[in-house]
Amino acid sequence: MPSFDITGIIRSVGTSITISSIARTFNDYGDATEVATDYTANAYVEVMTGEEDEVKEGILRQHDIIVWVSDTETNSAYLITGNKITWSSSTYRINNVIKYSGHYEVQASKI
Numbered sequence: 001m002p003s004f005d006i007t008g009i010i011r012s013v014g015t016s017i018t019i020s021s022i023a024r025t026f027n028d029y030g031d032a033t034e035v036a037t038d039y040t041a042n043a044y045v046e047v048m049t050g051e052e053d054e055v056k057e058g059i060l061r062q063h064d065i066i067v068w069v070s071d072t073e074t075n076s077a078y079l080i081t082g083n084k085i086t087w088s089s090s091t092y093r094i095n096n097v098i099k100y101s102g103h104y105e106v107q108a109s110k111i
Contacts, residue, residue, distance in 0.1 A: 006044070006103045007070045014042045017067065019075055020084040036084070039075035044068045045087055060107055065092055067106040071099070079106050 020036040027033070048055050050062040060066070067085060069076050085092045085108050092108035 006068050006100075007072070010042055010044045010068060010070055010103075014044050015087065017041055017043045017045065017069075018086040019078045020086065021078045021080070022083050038086075039078050041069055041073045041075045041078075043073075043087075054107070060095075061109065064107070064109045067108060069104045069106065071103055076104055079104050084108075084111070 017040070019039045019041055021039065023035045023037070025033050025035070044067070046066045048060050048062055048064045048066070052060070054060040054066070055062055055064075065085070065087070067087075069079060079094065079097050081094050081097060083094050085094060085106070091111055093111050094106055094108045096107040098105040098107075
């Protein structure tokens with residue numbers, strides 16, 4: 001498997017994303033309230049067109065995203081399943097975070 005420098009790609013053609021850390025509280029009736037705290041990060045974002053293996057295998061849908069973030073990015077700690085990413089005027093819920101050597105790959109569904 002060929003390797004490549006994803007952190008170099010992020011530095012050269014990356015874009016700013018907003019990561020929303022979601023805290024949920026519940027009232028006495030069990031109704032949930034979400035409170036979001038926003039953090040910015042630099043990332044490389046790929047929008048699923050429908051031709052990718054992840055779409056064909058049912059992992060993601062067309063218009064969902066895969067995001068790559070360097071593990072040295074200050075706010076990468078907020079890349080947690082259930083949190084949200086806002087990019088290019090759309091919001092996505094994080095479904096899966098995969099830790100690789102030097103970076104994270106994040107799969108997120110458009111909401």
